[in-house]
Amino acid sequence: MGEFEQDRAAIERHYLERFLPSSPWASLINNQPYLYQRQRQRRLREALVACGYGAADRLRDLTALDIGCGAGNNLAWLADLGADPAHLTGIDLLEPRVDVARARFKGIHFLAGDITETDVGGPYDVVMLIAVLTSVVNPAFKRRIVDRALSLLKPSGVFFFYDVVTRRPVTGTADYQCLTFDELDAYVAPHRFHYFKRDLLKPRLVDRLVPRHGVAVAELVQATGLFNIDGTFAYLQRRP
Template sequence: MNDDPASEVQAVAQRYARRGQPDRYSMLQPDVWQTVQERQRAMLQLFAQLGLAELSQLTVLEVGCGAGGNLLELLRLGFRPEHLAGIELLPERHALARSLLPPAVTLWQGDASALTIEPGSRDIVCQHTVFSSLLDDAFQQQLAAAMWSWLRPGGGVLWYDFTVDNPRNRDVRGVPLQRVQALFPQARMWRRKLTLAPPLARWLCRIHPALYSVFNALPPLRTHVLAWLEKPV
């Protein structure tokens, strides 16, 4: 455990810098577009189940917005740009997001856990594979507490992350459901397992893209969770 949040922030930046291979996450890769489309379908089904019909009225903040891809998704779904915001740690990704997203989308650059936002001001706070890159438990807890404070009662954290460790990548670790619940102990959780294990998906899709769906039909091979963590009214 690290008592200095700044050192964990620096460590996260170094971990991302070591990843390289930018084409690994290109939408031209068959495993990537199938993973993304599966997550999108699950998210839309979740919104429908929650009765979130007026998407244009909802305020959203994404933690770790990267180059803005997820915020672009939300715009296509009908969220209003003036109701969207994101914060990104890495300056180069923040700059790319700023160049791609409409000016009305608010973007910050820096440490999300230190961001000053009015408590209870957001309907949705989302994160996509951010917490699996945070190896310090105390920093995870600090960021989760900040995210929870930004939510209005009845709103929720939209969570997408993997639950198992990757033995080939020591810069990440899985966030099991028990840990998610511990990070947000007051939340009512809805969750769904999805996403074929990426190393397996890449290998199978080299043989044929259709194999993604075949093997993804087996729940034990799914490594990620899409969750909604609702704040009590």
């Protein structure tokens, strides 16, 4: 049995038996995932531009890996921006989610497996780790995942990150544990993140504002940061 076999099994049970069957994220027609996805796309685009990947030729040749890719939406967004799908790779622990991604996005390469043990090729211009670490409660496993992600970056490559991150420790559950900024900073040291902290509007406000006033109004309220949750986007660029 591998070092993190019990952790992997717990993550699979959580997602397949509890999270995915009742998740509002099953469809972007729902208000919260739609608003949050738009913000994720905005932050990813900003990170690419800030790190020198904004030109059409840089995007076309971009190589990217999405760790915990789910149904493949993040990689599809890179393709929409101009990346060649043949240069995009996703890996997810849950094979049913990978099957969905393969059916939806034929030109992108998808793998099922544990990123710490699976050969995913590389190195890559962009490595994404989005909403993964909160579902990994073992700190040693979290560190192994981040170490692997950083090791797959090219010189000057971009690590793009999202998760729920708090200033102080928050009591979690057997399946879900928020990160702290100190913990996350330690995982990526000596690199330093550029943060977009508390970047997502509270779900109850999303469900009130979007149906009544539209997405644009919800995004304006979200941009103030006054009523946001601890959802945090971040990126860093590996130095040569």
